[in-house]
Amino acid sequence: MKKAICIVLLILAMGSMYYFSSQEGYTSFQQSHKAVELIDKVRDKVTLTDERLISIKDKIYNELRGYDKEYIVRKAAHFSIYACIGAFMLLVLYLFTKKVMFSSVFSFILTAMYAIYDEKRQLQVSGRVSSITDVFIDSSGALLAIIFLSILLATGKGIGFILNWKRK
Numbered sequence: 001m002k003k004a005i006c007i008v009l010l011i012l013a014m015g016s017m018y019y020f021s022s023q024e025g026y027t028s029f030q031q032s033h034k035a036v037e038l039i040d041k042v043r044d045k046v047t048l049t050d051e052r053l054i055s056i057k058d059k060i061y062n063e064l065r066g067y068d069k070e071y072i073v074r075k076a077a078h079f080s081i082y083a084c085i086g087a088f089m090l091l092v093l094y095l096f097t098k099k100v101m102f103s104s105v106f107s108f109i110l111t112a113m114y115a116i117y118d119e120k121r122q123l124q125v126s127g128r129v130s131s132i133t134d135v136f137i138d139s140s141g142a143l144l145a146i147i148f149l150s151i152l153l154a155t156g157k158g159i160g161f162i163l164n165w166k167r168k
Contacts, residue, residue, distance in 0.1 A: 003095045010088035014114065017081050021118050024127045032070035032077075039073070078134060079141035086111045086142025090149050104150040111142040 023031065064072060089111050093103035115138035122128040 003092070006088055006091045006095060010085065010092050013081060013084040013088055017085065017114075017118060020077070020081070021122055021128075022125060024125060032073045035073045035077075036069040039069075075134075075137055078137050082111060082115060082138040082141035083145040085114065087145040087149055089142075090146050094153060100150055100153045103153075104146050108139075108143060108146050111146075112139045115139055115142070 020031075086107060089107035090103050093107050094100065097103055112135070115135045118138070119130040119132075119135050123130045
């Protein structure tokens, strides 16, 4: 059952990325713009009282001031979705092999290959461009998730800790 659930989650994550990457340039921009509007609404409603949090928020805001918000949202989405793809890929491989190192390395390779495929495919979508930077962002998201889960698996916390299931 665990294997089936992890495989379905992997397919859903990969399918989500495929769907978003298949959107024409203008549609993709509109989706990013809606996300930015939502983030701005939430930001305006949140009131911080802790001086440290206010200081951190101000530093981040000042650092990002010159950048296009839609661009940042798109890159953060790439990073996050590929983190999910990398994590689910690792879990699927680990459930079949029970080898942490093999699963980690192979899941990173497969996820990076999917990122390359995704960028190459975007060249065929109207209004979209391909970018090696996106491959690095995608791969970085996957790598972060893979390292985190690999540490949990290697330290004996195991899948039961990650998925809150008991080990056999």
